[in-house]
Amino acid sequence: ETGVTQSPTHLIKTRGQQVTLRCSSQSGHNTVSWYQQALGQGPQFIFQYYREEENGRGNFPPRFSGLQFPNYSSELNVNALELDDSALYLCASSLLGASSGANVLTFGAGSRLTVL
Amino acid sequence: DAKTTQPPSMDCAEGRAANLPCNHSTISGNEYVYWYRQIHSQGPQYIIHGLKNNETNEMASLIITEDRKSSTLILPHATLRDTAVYYCIAPTTDSWGKLQFGAGTQVVVTP
Numbered sequence: 619e620t621g622v623t624q625s626p627t628h629l630i631k632t633r634g635q636q637v638t639l640r641c642s643s644q645s646g647h648n649t650v651s652w653y654q655q656a657l658g659q660g661p662q663f664i665f666q667y668y669r670e671e672e673n674g675r676g677n678f679p680p681r682f683s684g685l686q687f688p689n690y691s692s693e694l695n696v697n698a699l700e701l702d703d704s705a706l707y708l709c710a711s712s713l714l715g716a717s718s719g720a721n722v723l724t725f726g727a728g729s730r731l732t733v734l
Numbered sequence: 735d736a737k738t739t740q741p742p743s744m745d746c747a748e749g750r751a752a753n754l755p756c757n758h759s760t761i762s763g764n765e766y767v768y769w770y771r772q773i774h775s776q777g778p779q780y781i782i783h784g785l786k787n788n789e790t791n792e793m794a795s796l797i798i799t800e801d802r803k804s805s806t807l808i809l810p811h812a813t814l815r816d817t818a819v820y821y822c823i824a825p826t827t828d829s830w831g832k833l834q835f836g837a838g839t840q841v842v843v844t845p
Contacts, residue, residue, distance in 0.1 A: 666832055676832070722768075
């Protein structure tokens, strides 16, 4: 059973640029959630994808967008980068509809984005 | 999600039990309590969850009070590798995958 993998692990962008972060879900999972974690804070929910459609969104502007592909992998896109977008971006997968009913997420190691 | 309250930090001696408290007084009857931890520079890791009964797995034990307003995560024999931020979360039933992380408890295990 493979876990959640994210790429790239680190990247540096400049203000105004666009970035795409990628995530491969754990085998057997059908839902992907993305979180932003600023330094010294807990992760903040950005959005979730299920069946290739957005299924819930946190308090993030539209310049944060995403995709989920048929193989349940996912992308997070951020346009018009701002300095405050510097953070660790975490991807998590889960199995919606699991027989246990448990809301258990498997997280990747994250992509650390620095905006200069 | 039900609001959870945790102490900001605690220390524990290696080999001793670590007892991490969490208050969730507004939790609803069908909301589970979940615990995750985050070791520095890694993604959060699921530890355990429970509804009413006490739970135990290979990582930890979870004790939930009868009124469900608080719980305690127990690491029975803390090791240096247990040094991490521990998050207690009580998501609503319609918030699948949409966890609200607070500040958590920074646990430092010392030799």
